[in-house]
Amino acid sequence: MPLPYRGRGSRLASSRVASTSVHSRPRGPVVEHALRLTRRRHSSEQVPPGPEPQADFRSGKWLQEHAGGDARDSQQTARAGMGSRHRICSQEEVVIPCDSDNDSGSVDLQLSNLEDIKKDPSSLELTDSDIFDITGLSQESFIDSFRHLTQQGPVSEANVERLIQSIQEVFNGELQSEFEKLTFLRSLSSLSQTLPYDETTESFIHSHITDIVHVLNMLIEEEPLHSLFSSVRQEVFITIANLSYQDIHLLFGSEDRADLFSLITKSIITLPSVETLIQLQEIMPSGSYNTECLYRQTFQAFSEMLQSLVVKDPHLENLDTIFKQMDPWLQSTKDHERERATASMAQVLKCLSRHLSLKLPLRFQRLGHFVALMALLCGDSVTEVAEEAAEGMHCLLHVTLRLKCTIYDKKNHPNLRRAMKKCQELLELYSIKQFYSCPFKIAQIFEAFLNSNELFQFVMTTLDGLENLKHPCTQKSAGELLITMVKNAESRFEKVPEIMGVICARLSIISQPRVRRQIINTVSLFISRPKYTDIVIGHLLCHPVPYDRHLAELWRTLEVELPSTTWILWRLLRKLQKCHNEPTHEKMAYVAVAATDALYEVFVGNRLQAATFRLFPQLLMTLLIQIHHSIGLTMSDVAVPSGLYTGQEMSSEVTPLCFAIQATKSLLLRTLCWQEFNIMEKNKGWTLLEGKECHLQGVSLLANALLERNHLLAQKVMYLLVPLLNRGNDKHKLTSAGFFVELLQSPVARRLPSIYSIVRLKDWLHHGNRVFKFLALRGLCYLIKHQDMREDIRSLLPCILDLLCETDEKIVLLAIQILLQLVGTMDFTTLTAMMKTLFTLFGDVRSDVHRLSMTLFGASIKSVKYTDKKGVENQVLDSLVPLLLYSQDENDAVAEESRQVLTICAQFLKWKLPQEVYCKDPWYISPSEAGTVCKFFGKKMPGES
DSSP states (O other): OOOOOOOTOOHHHHHHOOOOOOOSSSSHHOOOOHHHHHHHHHHHOOOOOOOOOOOOTTTTTHHHHHHSSSHHHHHHHHHHHHTTGGGGSSSSSOOOOOOOOOOOOOOOOGGGGGGHHOOOOOOOOOOHHHHOOOOHHHOHOOOOHHHHHHOOOOOHHHHHHHHHHHHHHHHSSOOOOOHHHHHHHHHHHHHHHHTTOOOOHHHHHHHHHHHHHHHHHHHHHHHHHOOOOSSSSHHHHHHHHHHHHHHSSSSSHHHHHHHHHHHHHHHHHSOHHHHHHHHHHHHHHHTTOHHHHHHHHHHHHHHHHHHHTTTTTTTHHHHHHHHHHHHHHHTTTHHHHHHHHHHHHHHHHHHHHSOOOSSOOOOOOOHHHHHHHHHHHHHHHHHHHHHHHHHHHHHHHHHHHHHHHHHGGGGGGGHHHHHHHHHHHHHHSSOOOHHHTTTTHHHHHHHHOOOOOHHHHHHHHHHHHOOOOOEEEEHHHHHHHHHHHHHHHHOOOHHHHHHHHHHHHGGGGOOHHHHHHHHHHHHHHHHHHHHHHOOOOOHTSOOOSSHHHHHHHHHHHHHOHHHHHHHHHHHHHHHHHHHTTTTTTTTTHHHHHHHHHHHHHHHHHHTTTHHHHHHHHHHHHHHHHHHHHHTOOOGGEEEOOOTTTTTOOOOTOOHHHHHHHHHHHHHHHTTTTTHHHHHHHHHHHHHHOOTTOOOOOOOHHHHHHHHHHHHHHHHHHHHHHHTTTTTTHHHHHHHHHHHHHHHHTTTTGGGSSSGTTTTHHHHTTTTTTHHHHHHHHHHHHHHSSSHHHHHHHHHHHHHHGGGGSSSHHHHHHHHHHHHHHHHGGGGGHHHHHHHHHHHHTTSSSSHHHHHEEEEEEEHHHHOOOGGGHHHHHHHHHHHHHHHHHHTOOOOOOOOHHHHHHHHHHHHTTTOOGGGGGGOOSOTOOOHHHHHHHHHHHHOOOOOTT
């Protein structure tokens, strides 16, 4: 939909206010035509219509080719005596009030003017005179232009009185007809021109502002929302503009004025499209009114009303208010509404850039939001919207440069210089005329001038653009803007959790693959910067598990440069590790479950493969510890943040343990530990890991599989575990110890300093937890195979001997196995003490303990030196009868071991046992054999009989 061309510096005063003053410069064809038309309408003279040029309201070609003078004075003269009917152009004739291109008060702000930044390197010095060169703005004072606007002859005192009286009558009565409404509005406009020199007018208007606002509000409310058949709207806009030029603002300062601003904005923006208005005119003819022409003049009046608000706006308060009013319309889903709002804001920015004279403090605090919104519009699917936004963006860059030069203090001048230099360098790379059609180029330029808060505004506004499902091109522009801004701004962002929250919420509505990739890459940029890594990870872990497909995709497709992959994976791992330091009796932290699921998704995506290999030891042990913590728990045992699962039902199949198991499996597969994985599968290793009583068996199985199939990787895990063994809670320590002990089978274990091996195992022997005692003995069993370590282990004999009295069968058996290796090195005292203890285990109900105690007893007898035989002879004699009886035990292994130990005893005593002792048949079957045995022992041990 074409819109009226924005005349350079045009003012509604030039279209409305009566004045006969004419500039000395020659009038162009447009002005001469306006004067002819005015004279014909005013005097009813018939002027033969000449060939009229076709107006191109978008490109401005019509104005550039035909505008040679100033239409201001002719329009003032024309409007002074025209009735309401003749204020509207006929169907054959179109008159657009505008200033000439040759007007000394106008400043050309075409896109090519930005070349000034490239041509003037001295602008980086930031002197006062250079600011205008940087922005491409003229140093002409806006006061001169404003003086030119209001230049006219004084109104007589009598006329002022009549105007005041007519306006006063409206306050006390009602406006019925269109003629009365227009008369009131024009009277108010005419009266406003006397404000500079008439105190009566000033007093009257200031005392009746509330009444004026009320009447204007009523007039706009009475106008139909879906049609345009009168010029009342136009006259309202003109009246407000004329008062604004006299520093009387009817749209700022109170709630009723703000409501009026909102109402008049809505009344013009929400009108149907021009095509619809024309169709309505065909259905409902309105006499000589040309609906299209009326609309264009009304819209031009509205736009110039907005411009009048920023002519004198040193603190940018008015710009802030205007932007707040136009913000929702700039984001409208209706093309014609969005186009009108964009064209209006572009004109406001153009006017502001011409008359900018900033003073501190500045009240405009939404620059980031403004820049992002205009940048999104530059990529709009409607060509007219994109073109309007591009021109507005050009002016906004000028305003931004001036704004930043104003607020930067001397300390920050170097930063501003760098920003200017970056801007200059980027503009040298890009064609200026094509610059604003590329959103990522806009982001590159403006990034240098936005502070952290403005960057946040920019990103949030851009993310809002992702919701525009009706216009895929807006989503595309948003993706380009977002990734470019985050990439260039690096670590200058604040409120990153809020940004992550919006990104996660928007992922579900983004269907374009390219845009989804850009959004995920944005997260990747944030998470790869050390300043934000923990913040981003922390936020992503605050979502329900298992992650939905959108968050799962995010974790799986993180696009991070290689140097950052290890850092990111390590920080995620640390989130999980910190949870393992908490007391085990408390509820599991939700972060632990979420981090485990996140690791699983990362492993599946395999984008951080190099880091996964590098951190394999830490990852494996942390996940095994998480499995231990998760055994037997459900999600009700997890400290889930309140409101996290609102409206969602948690499946009973979802448990912390299932996340830990699947993460461990995926880790093994992604690190090519296929054989280890198969060993776990074949030996039901995962089931063992999940069991409360057999968890350590599963840990041992996996450790042995790793040691067998990947010895180098096993060594890395062992070295990692050395400092971890005394960290964390009991479950943490137990899992670490279980894995570490199995790795002591490696030949490399002998290289470990004793403080990290034998000394640590000694501490575990005194631990109150029997599992640690068992692990210590298991570790000693592996280490004792190394001859050079036996001497250190001998020092632990008293502790090991004490363990023979333990009720735990596994502990006793391991202790006996160790003692079997050391029995030959024991001194006589230790040996006899051990034999006494072993004798008490003869007949133990635990068959293995019973059998191995006899084995160790026999080994002890063999180890007795010749000089010490007399000291143990009695113990040997005492053991003969029990051994003889146990040789008839129902357990064949126990019986066989008893017979072997009897043989050892006989050799010690230098006896020769009868063959009947070795008979495997029960004695009650062969009484004669039993008699022979008894007779033999009766002779050898007369005192015992």
